[in-house]
Amino acid sequence: MSSAPRPRVLLLFGGRSSEHAVSCVTAAGVMRAIDRDKYDVVPVGITRSGTWTLLEGTTDSFRLDQGQVPEILDSGTHVRLGSAGTDQAHDAVASRGLGDAVGLGSVDVVFPLLHGPYGEDGTLQGMLELADIAYVGSGVAASAMGMDKHYMKVVFESAGLTVGPYEVITDKQWLNAPEEALARCERLVRPLFVKPSRAGSSVGITRVDVDGDLRAAVEAARIHDPKVVVEQGISGREIECGVLEGRGATPTRSSLPGEIVVQPGDHGFYDFDAKYVDGAAAKTSCPADLTPEQTQSIREQAVVAFDSLGGEGLSRVDFFLTPEGEWVINEINTMPGFTPSSMYPQMWAASGIEYAELIDELVQLALHRKRGLR
Structure with missing residues (x-):
């Protein structure tokens, strides 16, 4: 008798957000520790432009303390969900160029090791829900x-x-009435922490101790997200x-x-x-x-x-x-x-x-x- 097939886990990491590098480091840790005798692992990286690519080689370079920020590069082998022959959404397909598709087999669960927008914010979760694929972590609403x-x-x-006390500055509020938005923050006691509303890993966050620095801090946060949260320091x-x-x-x-x-x-x-x-x-x-x-x-x-x-x-x-x-x-x-x-x-x-x-x-x-x- 043949043993039952191991569940296939598609590890998904990298991504389009500013936390791309952190996601790579997270993935390296998981890939080293996951039980390969229990699970069949398919590592798939997402480039900064959004291309899903099959990982080739090791993850030894996925570190943040070596002077070079880790990044997913396009290996040339692209991955998508859905079999060309049967249109099964839970299958993974790798391809090099037009018409050169190779099935990677059925995906039992996706482990989305993605931080930030386009991965941790419900967008990917919605896609997986529509495809009826199991995945690790919270669903669409909780993720968003x-x-x-x-x-x-x-x-x-x-x-x-x-x-804690806070204020929110939306994109339209900043574009139409920035002075009013800044005035609302006057009720908050310094220091203030100005943050992109939808980013993590402390990316784009500025501590503001002097009133005149608030405008620049909002602009810095808006590089990562047009919606900004200004929090009173606790x-x-x-x-x-x-x-x-x-x-x-x-x-x-x-x-x-x-x-x-x-x-x-x-x-x-x-x-x-x-x-x-x-x-x-x-x-x-x-x-x-x-x-x-x-x-x-x-x-x-x-x-x-x-x-x-x-x-x-x-x-x-x-x-x-x-x-x-x-x-x-x-x-x-x-x-x-x-x-x-x-x-x-x-x-x-x-x-x-x-x-x-x-x-x-x-x-x-x-x-x-x-x-x-x-």
Whole structure:
């Protein structure tokens, strides 16, 4: 008797967003750790222009500490979903030039290791829903709201979570009445953090301590997103908590929390370089040094945040713990950084689920999840 075929996992990474390089680093970690005896892995990179290409070679160069930013280059072998002969959406097809198509076989689950727009924001999830293909992570609505710092705050407030003061500047508001938009921000206490509404990994974020710098900060954020969120700085410790979907009808799970401490130096906050380039810029502590009551509170609130969005699969929820002992939610990441050294896997390792086991759990959650409306 022949053994049952291994589930085929299409790892998808790179992408069109400003977090292209971070996605490559995440993918390298997952590809090294995923159980090749249990899963048949098809690595597919998305170039910055949006071309799906079959990865050739290794991912050893996918690092951010070697002076060269990793990038997906077109290998010449393009990949699409859907078989030319049978038009099966769950098949993957590779091709070189016109008419030279080679089937890669049926895809059982897509693992979208994509950060930012065109991957983490519901667009890819919508395509996979239409194709009836299982995938790791949250669905269309939760991904879209989790990507937009404005709408996630609205959802969190409605769920009873504490959100810091903020203002939103849309593209039309900035183009038609920039002075009015800046005036609205006067109610916020400095320092301010000006952010692209739909970007992550601290890309495009500026700390503003002087009023005259606000306009330039908004323009810098608009390079990445025409919609900008201006947040009042929150004094407090930066504490994060991992969330993992429960199997079937079982409740959502949360990890032990971790803490990020930015070291004195050139980084005024936990920016892109502090996260990924300058290894000495920030210190992570996991589990975080909290009282049992504080640990229980953040774990409960992280689950509320995840469930209020209708999250699935995984998320990392970021909070501030103020000197007064209040939890203020900052944001949720529906596809957090996922290298072995990233905070999300670290928190789950501290909670008893190691990196390879965590990858397996996420794939299994996707394979067993109900398709369609849920």
